[in-house]
Amino acid sequence: MVGSLLACALGDSYLKVAVLERTPAIPPPEEEYDLRVSAITLASRAIFEAIGAWRGMEARRISTVQAMHVWEAVGSGSIRFDSAEIGEPCLAYIIENSVILAALQERLQQFINVHYLCPLEVEEINIFEDNAAVTLKDGRDLRARLLVGADGADSYVRQAVGIDASGFSFDQKGIVATVITEKPHGHVARQRFLSTGPLAFLPLDEAHTSSIVWSADTARAEELLALDDAAFTAQLQEAFDALGKIRSVSPRAAFPLALTHAKAYTATRTALIGDAAHTVHPLAGQGVNLGFLDAATLAEVLLEAGAKKKDIGSLSVLRRYERRRKGDNLAMLAATSGFKLLFGSSLPGVGFLRNLGMDLTDAATPIKNLIMRRASGLAGDLPKLARRVQAD
Numbered sequence: 001m002v003g004s005l006l007a008c009a010l011g012d013s014y015l016k017v018a019v020l021e022r023t024p025a026i027p028p029p030e031e032e033y034d035l036r037v038s039a040i041t042l043a044s045r046a047i048f049e050a051i052g053a054w055r056g057m058e059a060r061r062i063s064t065v066q067a068m069h070v071w072e073a074v075g076s077g078s079i080r081f082d083s084a085e086i087g088e089p090c091l092a093y094i095i096e097n098s099v100i101l102a103a104l105q106e107r108l109q110q111f112i113n114v115h116y117l118c119p120l121e122v123e124e125i126n127i128f129e130d131n132a133a134v135t136l137k138d139g140r141d142l143r144a145r146l147l148v149g150a151d152g153a154d155s156y157v158r159q160a161v162g163i164d165a166s167g168f169s170f171d172q173k174g175i176v177a178t179v180i181t182e183k184p185h186g187h188v189a190r191q192r193f194l195s196t197g198p199l200a201f202l203p204l205d206e207a208h209t210s211s212i213v214w215s216a217d218t219a220r221a222e223e224l225l226a227l228d229d230a231a232f233t234a235q236l237q238e239a240f241d242a243l244g245k246i247r248s249v250s251p252r253a254a255f256p257l258a259l260t261h262a263k264a265y266t267a268t269r270t271a272l273i274g275d276a277a278h279t280v281h282p283l284a285g286q287g288v289n290l291g292f293l294d295a296a297t298l299a300e301v302l303l304e305a306g307a308k309k310k311d312i313g314s315l316s317v318l319r320r321y322e323r324r325r326k327g328d329n330l331a332m333l334a335a336t337s338g339f340k341l342l343f344g345s346s347l348p349g350v351g352f353l354r355n356l357g358m359d360l361t362d363a364a365t366p367i368k369n370l371i372m373r374r375a376s377g378l379a380g381d382l383p384k385l386a387r388r389v390q391a392d
């Protein structure tokens with residue numbers, strides 16, 4: 001998603017862009033919901049609009065989040081965020097990853113300076129002083145002034161150019177599934193913090209259909225994954241009853257959760273964006289949104305440098321990108337991890353403070369608004385592409 005977005009942001013420019021993708025072209029989204037969905041911030045929507053991909057998503061399938069309700073399984077602490085409080089029609093969107101990819105790739109095809117090459121296998125990467133060379137298994141050899149690693153958490157590019165990443169496993173898995181509930185979700189995203197990890201119900205476009213992300217400690221996740229459908233539904237019902245009876249649950253998938261942060265986002269002739277540079281816990285729905293901001297910022301820096309006839313692959317240009325993104329990404333990494341640790345702690349007294357903290361924050365309008373604006377991507381050093389947020 002992040003690499004395709006960067007290519008779109010560089011569409012119609014003087015640059016010649018090749019996107020190298022290992023997997024075959026994705027089939028069009030089906031009637032069945034994709035198990036992978038993303039909470040998309042207002043800033044990401046602005047970027048999608050600016051690059052001309054938003055209409056393609058709307059035409060397929062999107063859902064809005066008008067409010068968000070977060071509460072704890074133990075205690076009475078809860079907090080509710082409402083889009084009306086910040087004067088926006090919604091707080092975020094829930095969009096299937098296949099819809100995002102389909103719309104981005106449809107847009108890519110419209111640029112004559114962008115080439116999408118798939119499926120392929122990268123054999124080798126060599127970095128020279130004035131270019132980066134990528135050799136494919138089929139023998140093709142591609143050279144560019146800049147190589148961008150947008151190849152996800154296990155980034156081969158990051159490893160090939162010798163950038164270290166630090167981090168830790170949350171020792172949790174995120175179980176995802178699509179569920180149908182008795183009560184309509186009312187376009188409210190709900191997250192309940194259980195002692196074994198947070199469970200989120202994200203509203204899809206059909207009134208009774210939600211996408212769940214159940215982050216559970218690995219042992220608990222394995223237990224849940226081993227259950228048959230009826231037993232899993234019973235466990236889900238026990239953990240979450242805010243939408244009445246759970247009528248059906250789709251097949252499940254699970255992803256290990258880890259925090260990683262690359263020690264540098266740039267090296268000679270190379271830049272890292274998206275999960276290749278950082279991964280966060282999904283509890284705040286920020287991961288891919290940070291990646292989209294990386295891509296929009298990198299595009300801005302490259303186009304500005306190009307306009308001044310600078311070498312887009314030079315470290316002085318690339319460091320401008322790194323300077324603008326590293327601080328924001330680190331702040332979000334720290335915030336979501338702090339949240340995870342706070343809510344994962346069973347130390348005496350911490351539960352009381354958590355509940356108190358949620359209630360106090362809920363009552364303090366300016367703090368709540370600040371959190372909402374930050375989480376919606378309306379605050380911070382935004383790239384130009386993310387700045388124009390339009391009302392519906």
Ligand SMILES: Cc1cc2nc3c(=O)[nH]c(=O)nc-3n(C[C@H](O)[C@H](O)[C@H](O)COP(=O)(O)OP(=O)(O)OC[C@H]3O[C@@H](n4cnc5c(N)ncnc54)[C@H](O)[C@@H]3O)c2cc1C
Pocket residue numbers: 001002003020021022023037038039040120121122150151152153156174175176213255273274275276282284285286287288289290291
């Ligand atoms: C359970 C769960 C829920 C989440 N929910 C949210 C959410 O609500 N909101 C949010 O913002 N984020 C969310 N995230 C995070 C989000 O999914 C990631 O941040 C996002 O997928 C990262 O996108 P990316 O394009 O950087 O990397 P990826 O999605 O990993 O894409 C990398 C691409 O590179 C390709 N590739 C990899 N290696 C090679 C190679 N050697 N050669 C060629 N191609 C290669 C892959 O095929 C893939 O297409 C969630 C994550 C999880 C696990």
